[in-house]
Amino acid sequence: MSQSTKTVNQRAWFMVIPVIICVAFSAVLPLMTVVNYSVQDIISPERRVFVGTEWFVSVMRDSELHAALFRQFIFSFSVLLIEIPIGILLALSLPAKGWRASACLVIIALSLLIPWNVVGTIWQIFGRSDIGLLGALLKSAGVNYNYTGNSLDAWLTVLVMDVWHWTPLVGLLGYAGLQSIPDVYYQAARIDGASKFAIFRYIQLPKMRGVLMIAVLLRFMDSFMIYTEPFVLTGGGPGNATTFLSQYLTQKAVGQFDLGPAAAFSLIYFLIILLFCFVLYNWMQIVGKSSVKEQNHE
Amino acid sequence: MNEKRFQKRSIFLLVYIIFSLLPIYWMINMSFKTNEEILSQFSFFPQNFTFANYLTIFTDESWYSGYINSMIYVAINVLISITVALPAAYAFSRYTFLGDKHLFFWLLTNRMTPPAVFLLPFFELYSTVGLMDTHIAVALAHLLFNVPLAVWILEGFMSGIPKEIDETAYIDGYSFPQFFVNIFLPLIKAGIGVTAFFCFMFSWVELLLARTLTSVNAKPIVATMTRTVSASGMDWATLAAAGVLTIVPGAIVIWFVRNYIAKGFAMGRV
Numbered sequence: 001m002s003q004s005t006k007t008v009n010q011r012a013w014f015m016v017i018p019v020i021i022c023v024a025f026s027a028v029l030p031l032m033t034v035v036n037y038s039v040q041d042i043i044s045p046e047r048r049v050f051v052g053t054e055w056f057v058s059v060m061r062d063s064e065l066h067a068a069l070f071r072q073f074i075f076s077f078s079v080l081l082i083e084i085p086i087g088i089l090l091a092l093s094l095p096a097k098g099w100r101a102s103a104c105l106v107i108i109a110l111s112l113l114i115p116w117n118v119v120g121t122i123w124q125i126f127g128r129s130d131i132g133l134l135g136a137l138l139k140s141a142g143v144n145y146n147y148t149g150n151s152l153d154a155w156l157t158v159l160v161m162d163v164w165h166w167t168p169l170v171g172l173l174g175y176a177g178l179q180s181i182p183d184v185y186y187q188a189a190r191i192d193g194a195s196k197f198a199i200f201r202y203i204q205l206p207k208m209r210g211v212l213m214i215a216v217l218l219r220f221m222d223s224f225m226i227y228t229e230p231f232v233l234t235g236g237g238p239g240n241a242t243t244f245l246s247q248y249l250t251q252k253a254v255g256q257f258d259l260g261p262a263a264a265f266s267l268i269y270f271l272i273i274l275l276f277c278f279v280l281y282n283w284m285q286i287v288g289k290s291s292v293k294e295q296n297h298e
Numbered sequence: 299m300n301e302k303r304f305q306k307r308s309i310f311l312l313v314y315i316i317f318s319l320l321p322i323y324w325m326i327n328m329s330f331k332t333n334e335e336i337l338s339q340f341s342f343f344p345q346n347f348t349f350a351n352y353l354t355i356f357t358d359e360s361w362y363s364g365y366i367n368s369m370i371y372v373a374i375n376v377l378i379s380i381t382v383a384l385p386a387a388y389a390f391s392r393y394t395f396l397g398d399k400h401l402f403f404w405l406l407t408n409r410m411t412p413p414a415v416f417l418l419p420f421f422e423l424y425s426t427v428g429l430m431d432t433h434i435a436v437a438l439a440h441l442l443f444n445v446p447l448a449v450w451i452l453e454g455f456m457s458g459i460p461k462e463i464d465e466t467a468y469i470d471g472y473s474f475p476q477f478f479v480n481i482f483l484p485l486i487k488a489g490i491g492v493t494a495f496f497c498f499m500f501s502w503v504e505l506l507l508a509r510t511l512t513s514v515n516a517k518p519i520v521a522t523m524t525r526t527v528s529a530s531g532m533d534w535a536t537l538a539a540a541g542v543l544t545i546v547p548g549a550i551v552i553w554f555v556r557n558y559i560a561k562g563f564a565m566g567r568v
Binding site: 033117 | 307308310311314315317318319320321322324325328336337340378381382383385386388389390392393394395396398401403405406407408409410411412413414415416417418419420422423438439441442445446449450451454457458492499502503504505506519520523524534537538540541544545547548549551552553
């Protein structure tokens with residue numbers, strides 16, 4: 001949200017009401033249910049006992065949860081570190097116009113439109129050393145690659161799969177930001193004799209800031225709740241190597257049907273994401289402001 | 299210098315496209331093979347080219363109805379998302395009001411919530427109101443992440459339109475609804491296209507909620523596909539063919555959106 005030239009208008013609330021109703025129905029009501037579960041021991045639908053914070057305490061001391069959380073952080077940060085730079089590079093290297101630009105966009109966006117379980121399946125096939133291209137190639141290159149047996153291989157496969165799957169989102173958003181830069185800017189830069197890097201740093205990057213912020217947030221949030229793809233690809237194994245938070249939660253909620261602990265865990269999970277996104281959101285706002293200042297000084 | 303740079307970028311793009319297409323190519327390759335061939339020999343092109351897998355999907359109602367169901371709930375979802383998000387995004391991009399920043403951030407938190415958390419509550423909620431196994435149930439459930447996303451993207455596009463345009467229109471005697479429909483919407487139609495694309499995308503690929511909230515009448519294709527796992531071994535070939543077919547509607551949609559993205563935000567050009 002740009003801050004400067006907005007008028008104060010409390011009636012704007014009326015325009016926001018439809019959104020609030022929609023989201024309240026699909027988010028607030030279920031979230032309240034989860035809160036309700038988290039403080040009760042549900043033995044059967046008719047028999048419930050209020051247990052206070054007991055579930056929260058037991059969940060917080062769960063060492064498996066700590067391990068899953070740690071894996072999740074490593075994974076999410078790896079995803080951001082790889083996908084954001086590649087995405088920016090991708091946005092910059094896409095042709096600006098013409099049929100080639102259209103063709104590239106369509107090809108690149110393809111992986112985004114594949115249902116998540118199919119993504120898992122594709123890589124499951126692709127990585128197998130008997131029937132998959134990647135597995136067979138690595139095998140013939142002499143690499144002892146086996147994503148079902150080796151934890152590191154499994155983890156790397158999930159990471160590469162995620163990069164393959166989601167980098168185009170960053171690229172597309174960045175590209176949309178680039179397209180909004182008027183030619184005049186480039187002409188002015190050329191007259192000033194600005195280097196390619198200067199153009200990137202002072203024209204393209206600031207203009208992409210908004211969309212990149214969306215991209216970073218989206219990628220962080222989505223990688224933090226990754227479930228379907230690793231579930232299909234590795235089933236969380238070998239051992240617990242690729243069991244991320246959502247998978248651990250689903251195991252608890254559906255597998256063992258521990259509603260109380262699962263609900264308590266959900267709330268903690270939600271709060272962690274909330275915290276990180278809040279920090280990230282504010283940090284990017286600050287970065288944005290300081291870059292605007294820099295520009296004004298020059 | 300310029301030439302070199304250009305080439306470097308082209309090479310990067312080419313490498314990326316190959317990386318991006320290889321797994322898909324492999325799936326397409328497999329969809330034209332028989333199961334026996336997939337498991338017995340390794341080849342870059344099908345040796346015994348067959349359409350049998352696609353025929354299975356097009357003739358078996360339990361397969362093709364999955365595609366129809368998915369398209370229905372995705373369309374409903376996109377329509378609702380954009381309709382409710384348009385005025386809200388306009389409010390966020392033009393006005394300051396009490397609690398606007400908090401509200402904006404709150405919307406975002408709903409996109410962050412892992413769907414796994416809401417599985418059970420959704421199930422109970424929709425059972426209570428009698429919406430289970432309908433297209434509307436899935437469409438409504440997917441609003442959870444699509445409405446915030448739509449507001450976000452649209453707000454970004456709208457902020458790019460100078461405020462002077464609104465003011466000029468009011469001076470010219472346009473009422474707000476007239477201005478919004480006749481002037482503002484055409485200006486951000488690129489944004490609407492991109493938003494529709496993203497809403498479509500996230501609704502189309504979601505599995506967990508869509509599978510939980512449906513059983514027979516509105517069963518989506520992503521859920522239908524999971525049944526190949528339980529059969530005697532994996533039915534790789536049919537699964538690959540179904541996978542290829544799930545990409546087709548998306549590929550068509552992105553082909554339309556490509557122009558909107560390419561046209562850009564129309565910022566600075568107005």
